Amino acid sequence: MLLEVKNVYKSYKKPFGIIKKESVEILKGVSLSLKEGECLGIIGESGSGKSTLGRLIIGVEKGDCGSILIDGIDISKKNRKVEKEKVSVVFQDYGSSANPRLKIIDIISEPIKVFEKLSKKETINRIIDLLEKVGLSKEYLYRYPHQLSGGQLQRVCIARAIATNPKFIILDEAISSLDVSIQVQVLDLLIQLKKELDISYVFITHDLTAVTYICDRVVFFKEGNIVEEVNCMNKLKNVKSQYAKALLHAAMTMDSREEIYEVQRIS
Numbered sequence: 375m376l377l378e379v380k381n382v383y384k385s386y387k388k389p390f391g392i393i394k395k396e397s398v399e400i401l402k403g404v405s406l407s408l409k410e411g412e413c414l415g416i417i418g419e420s421g422s423g424k425s426t427l428g429r430l431i432i433g434v435e436k437g438d439c440g441s442i443l444i445d446g447i448d449i450s451k452k453n454r455k456v457e458k459e460k461v462s463v464v465f466q467d468y469g470s471s472a473n474p475r476l477k478i479i480d481i482i483s484e485p486i487k488v489f490e491k492l493s494k495k496e497t498i499n500r501i502i503d504l505l506e507k508v509g510l511s512k513e514y515l516y517r518y519p520h521q522l523s524g525g526q527l528q529r530v531c532i533a534r535a536i537a538t539n540p541k542f543i544i545l546d547e548a549i550s551s552l553d554v555s556i557q558v559q560v561l562d563l564l565i566q567l568k569k570e571l572d573i574s575y576v577f578i579t580h581d582l583t584a585v586t587y588i589c590d591r592v593v594f595f596k597e598g599n600i601v602e603e604v605n606c607m608n609k610l611k612n613v614k615s616q617y618a619k620a621l622l623h624a625a626m627t628m629d630s631r632e633e634i635y636e637v638q639r640i641s
């Protein structure tokens with residue numbers, strides 16, 4: 375198994391707790407897994423703890439208890455650098471995740487420098503190759519983030535994420551800030567990269583339409599716990615919990631993107 379999250383708990387101290395060390399529990403015994411080649415959706419309302427789980431998986435924060443295994447290795451116990459190499463992340467806020475003072479070449483080369491020793495020429499060739507993989511040409515190499523559109527900049531963030539040849543990528547609301555027509559282009563790129571590079575995704579979102587477009591499985595997250603799991607997207611309409619039903623209903627009644635996604639897919 376590529377990723378196993380076993381009974382993970384996480385709490386944060388309240389900033390203004392009356393009792394010293396008063397804390398609030400955000401993750402309450404979460405367990406899930408990700409197989410090779412799979413895209414697992416994590417869907418849930420704002421504040422349910424999705425991003426917190428994502429931060430624990432990439433290792434920037436530690437859980438209170440439980441374990442997270444990447445390729446069978448507990449990331450809290452072993453040499454983390456090896457495991458970190460296997461996971462990348464793409465955030466919603468491409469604007470702030472790309473340093474505005476750095477050129478695109480420097481943004482993409484950041485993770486390469488950490489994990490590999492390449493000559494300058496090798497690095498440039500590698501970055502040109504990565505840009506091409508995400509549908510951008512080498513003319514973007516020496517531009518700054520503000521000289522790119524939102525969709526182009528998110529492609530740069532995806533190029534940076536695949537630069538270390540990760541086994542899986544955490545996509546944390548990675549398309550949420552983009553225009554709908556650009557969302558589907560980025561989703562199509564992610565689908566294409568998944569096949570081409572044999573990578574897997576954990577797709578964190580509150581957007582059920584996007585989940586149906588890209589995910590193989592989905593878990594419904596509520597108040598720090600998984601309330602329902604759908605292992606076959608064709609069975610999405612058979613969800614049992616009220617929470618999942620409500621999310622499904624909201625997506626079906628309010629969302630016109632299914633049509634937009636469909637039009638884009640056909641054209």
Ligand SMILES: Nc1ncnc2c1ncn2[C@@H]1O[C@H](COP(=O)(O)OP(=O)(O)OP(=O)(O)O)[C@@H](O)[C@H]1O
Pocket residue numbers: 386387400418419420421422423424425426427580
């Ligand atoms: N470092 C922190 N210190 C204290 N509380 C935190 C911290 N990080 C997150 N939280 C709290 O944890 C809860 C869950 O946040 P999280 O960002 O994981 O939710 P989410 O499901 O990803 O929400 P959204 O969809 O809005 O991004 C929130 O109430 C948030 O305020």
